[in-house]
Every structure is written in structure tokens, then in C-alpha cells.
Amino acid sequence: MALDVRLATETLSAPSELERFLSGRTGDGAVVTFTGLARGVGKDGSTIESLTLDWYPGMTERSMVDIAEAAAARFPVSDLAVVHRCGDIVPGETIVFVAAAAPHRRVAFEAADYLMDRLKTEAAFWKRETGPAGTRWIEPVDEDRAALARWKDETP
Numbered sequence: 001m002a003l004d005v006r007l008a009t010e011t012l013s014a015p016s017e018l019e020r021f022l023s024g025r026t027g028d029g030a031v032v033t034f035t036g037l038a039r040g041v042g043k044d045g046s047t048i049e050s051l052t053l054d055w056y057p058g059m060t061e062r063s064m065v066d067i068a069e070a071a072a073a074r075f076p077v078s079d080l081a082v083v084h085r086c087g088d089i090v091p092g093e094t095i096v097f098v099a100a101a102a103p104h105r106r107v108a109f110e111a112a113d114y115l116m117d118r119l120k121t122e123a124a125f126w127k128r129e130t131g132p133a134g135t136r137w138i139e140p141v142d143e144d145r146a147a148l149a150r151w152k153d154e155t156p
Contacts, residue, residue, distance in 0.1 A: 040091030
């Protein structure tokens with residue numbers, strides 16, 4: 001079982017990450033990926049010019065590893081990858097790439113879903129959007145917390 005967990009300070013290429021994750025893979029029947037993109041429009045319809053993800057070196061990476069290790073313990077996957085951007089991101093750029101490999105598809109889907117629900121609400125990032133009206137901090141919303149609650153019975 002391999003865990004590839006990285007913080008990216010530069011542009012993140014989902015196709016390159018997928019190629020890397022698939023390289024040499026012959027024993028799995030399923031690979032599920034998720035690619036998160038920076039939006040150019042806020043939930044209130046306002047224009048977003050950039051998204052900034054602040055991080056605390058060491059703490060942010062540890063939070064990502066903890067989440068990936070919990071996924072590996074919970075789901076019988078072969079390998080997991082979590083690559084998350086930090087810093088300034090413009091609309092359309094990749095924020096996060098998650099991949100789960102498993103012998104069967106259901107496990108891979110569930111592991112990727114679990115990873116994203118936990119990353120969205122628990123990874124140590126501080127997010128702010130910048131637009132014509134200025135800058136505002138972004139916090140998880142009720143929908144994010146509800147998605148995470150599905151897993152709470154067994155989430156460490």
C-alpha cells in the first residue's frame with residue numbers, strides 16, 4: 001500500500017498526476033480520481049479573481065497525511081494519492097487531485113469520496129477569495145459538514 005501525499009506550491013497538473021498514479025499499475029481493477037478546480041464565481045454569484053490557500057508548513061502536510069492514513073485504514077485500497085495546492089490559485093486551476101486504486105470500483109469510489117469530504121473540512125488550510133469587492137475568508141458550509149457527517153461513525 002502506497003500513500004502519495006504532497007503539498008504543491010506551483011501549478012498542479014491533474015493529467016500528469018493521473019499518469020504518474022497509473023504508471024505500472026496491473027493488479028487493480030479500478031482507479032477513481034477527483035480533480036477540484038478553482039471557481040471564478042462565488043456561491044453568491046460574485047466574481048472571484050483568485051483563491052489563496054494559506055498553510056502552516058508541517059502542520060498542513062501532517063493533517064493531509066492523517067486523513068490519507070485514515071482512508072487507508074478504513075478502505076481496502078491498494079494505493080492513494082492526495083496532492084493539494086497552496087498559495088495563490090486563479091480560476092480554472094487545479095486545487096486538489098485525489099486518486100484511489102482498488103481491486104474493485106466501489107471501494108475506490110468510497111475512498112476518494114471519503115478523502116474529499118475530510119480534506120474539504122479538516123485539512124489545515126485557511127482559504128480566502130479575492131474579487132472586485134475585496135477579500136473574504138472562506139469556511140466550510142453546512143453542506144460540507146453534512147457530507148463529512150456520513151463518515152463520522154468510524155472517522156478517528
